Amino acid sequence: MNKSNQFSPEVRERAVRMVQEHRGEYPSLWAAVESIAPKIGCVPQTLLGWVKRDEVDKGQREGMTTSERERLKALERENKELRRANDILRTASAFFAQAELDRKLKS
Incomplete structure (x- = not known):
């Protein structure tokens, strides 16, 4: 199993949703990601990438969808x-x- 398929799309969506929902409770996006990543079982950089990709797809951040x-x-x-x-x-x-x-x- 390669790295990009280690987590199911459902787990990714849930993790991103958790970051979005609890973002206001932390001083920065990175702090929220660092707190939630161990609960999902991934490294913070991976979760941050998912969050950024989600923001691009929703038009909240510049980049290719x-x-x-x-x-x-x-x-x-x-x-x-x-x-x-x-x-x-x-x-x-x-x-x-x-x-x-x-x-x-x-x-």
């Missing part, structure tokens, strides 16, 4: 596949062009 990130990854993946296909076609085209030239020279 999760859906925008997924869309960008999909487009980058498609772009990579298209570049690879173009390279294959370019190589094949050069190969067949050379073969055609060789055939004409033999005639």
